Amino acid sequence: MVQNGRDERREAHDPIHQRQLHYYSQTQNKPLHSQHDIVSALASNQFASQQQLEYSYHQRTPQSPPSPPVEEVNKPSLPSISSLLGIADGDRANGESGQNQQQHSAVSQNVVAAGQTQETRPDQTPQSFGHTIVSNPRMTLPPTPPMQPDSVVDGNQSPSATSQSSISAAPYYLGSSLNNMEPHQQRQNVPTVSDTKRHHSMTIHSGVSPYSTSPYATSPYGSSPGAASTAGSFYSPDSQVYTSSALYQQRPLPSNFPPPVPINPETSNNPWQHHHYISASSQAAFPQSQDRYICQTCNKAFSRPSSLRIHSHSHTGEKPFKCPHAGCGKAFSVRSNMKRHERGCHATGSTPAPNP
DNA sequence: CGCTCTGTTCAG
DNA sequence: CTGAACAGAGC
Numbered sequence: 001m002v003q004n005g006r007d008e009r010r011e012a013h014d015p016i017h018q019r020q021l022h023y024y025s026q027t028q029n030k031p032l033h034s035q036h037d038i039v040s041a042l043a044s045n046q047f048a049s050q051q052q053l054e055y056s057y058h059q060r061t062p063q064s065p066p067s068p069p070v071e072e073v074n075k076p077s078l079p080s081i082s083s084l085l086g087i088a089d090g091d092r093a094n095g096e097s098g099q100n101q102q103q104h105s106a107v108s109q110n111v112v113a114a115g116q117t118q119e120t121r122p123d124q125t126p127q128s129f130g131h132t133i134v135s136n137p138r139m140t141l142p143p144t145p146p147m148q149p150d151s152v153v154d155g156n157q158s159p160s161a162t163s164q165s166s167i168s169a170a171p172y173y174l175g176s177s178l179n180n181m182e183p184h185q186q187r188q189n190v191p192t193v194s195d196t197k198r199h200h201s202m203t204i205h206s207g208v209s210p211y212s213t214s215p216y217a218t219s220p221y222g223s224s225p226g227a228a229s230t231a232g233s234f235y236s237p238d239s240q241v242y243t244s245s246a247l248y249q250q251r252p253l254p255s256n257f258p259p260p261v262p263i264n265p266e267t268s269n270n271p272w273q274h275h276h277y278i279s280a281s282s283q284a285a286f287p288q289s290q291d292r293y294i295c296q297t298c299n300k301a302f303s304r305p306s307s308l309r310i311h312s313h314s315h316t317g318e319k320p321f322k323c324p325h326a327g328c329g330k331a332f333s334v335r336s337n338m339k340r341h342e343r344g345c346h347a348t349g350s351t352p353a354p355n356p
Numbered sequence: 357c358g359c360t361c362t363g364t365t366c367a368g
Numbered sequence: 369c370t371g372a373a374c375a376g377a378g379c
Contacts, residue, residue, distance in 0.1 A: 066366095304374095306360050337372085339362085341370075
């Protein structure tokens with residue numbers, strides 16, 4: 001909410017920002033870029049009815065990721081799981097063919113049940129997450145040792161879990177950090193390659209992504225952040241909190257967040273630590289800096305909230321900064337980029353109007 | 357002290 | 369050319 005306040009402030013002063021409000025409304029009607037399209041489409045389909053956030057910013061933010069999941073949901077991902085379950089249960093599946101609809105439901109139940117029974121800590125989001133990974137991944141997750149059943153138990157250590165208790169730590173992250181990948185990335189099931197640039201932190205995350213994003217992921221809901229907002233209720237108890245008001249709300253990272261890596265000998269084997277959690281990446285790149293703001297969508301960490309915000313634009317496709325030039329109409333997620341564009345494309349002169 | 361803004365730089 | 373992230377300056 002604080003962010004909003006800031007935004008308001010800025011928008012009030014900045015004509016450009018004021019514009020963006022209109023811009024959003026317009027964007028919905030006109031063809032947008034990939035992200036925009038997806039987001040808007042989703043907004044109209046799911047989000048629209050789901051949760052209308054106060055700010056346009058939030059409106060699209062709502063875990064744009066869901067876009068990919070939408071397709072993925074229909075994909076074999078679920079069926080395969082059901083198959084697995086069916087195989088496992090055998091008689092059950094056959095006996096109750098009508099449960100097809102409950103494919104994911106069953107899965108989710110499994111997750112939850114597993115989490116509650118094994119973990120005895122229903123509060124923890126990670127466990128469900130971890131469990132999901134462990135249960136399904138088998139088929140394709142050979143490389144990571146963390147696959148051990150213990151992973152579930154270790155889930156206790158997972159940042160998410162700890163976040164609850166020690167959230168007050170300091171840093172913040174966007175929403176629930178379940179998904180390491182970006183919407184498009186998830187879609188493609190490709191490890192975050194685009195981030196490989198400067199994402200030292202992402203390196204780890206990239207390795208992780210496969211698990212969380214993999215099609216076999218129990219349920220697209222659980223794996224995708226967008227889903228989190230949608231169906232997050234099941235995967236994360238807290239999700240309700242995030243979802244409603246904290247889609248992009250930053251939360252303090254657990255004090256354990258950074259430390260997770262070194263951890264105790266016992267936890268040293270923590271699977272989550274290097275496969276499905278931001279902590280690994282974040283801590284890797286950001287040792288103890290308290291100002292770690294983590295993007296829920298991609299788990300990327302930033303030292304400044306403003307940076308995180310800007311970064312969030314990349315996920316939402318939000319481009320609040322429009323080129324003032326008449327004929328241009330280009331929009332940018334970063335103001336400096338827009339300025340640069342102006343300088344480059346519209347000449348350094350201050351005269352925006354294109355001279356024929 | 358923390359945050360935002362701006363400029364610069366890297367990468368595709 | 370544009371997107372994205374970082375670092376510095378200013379408030």
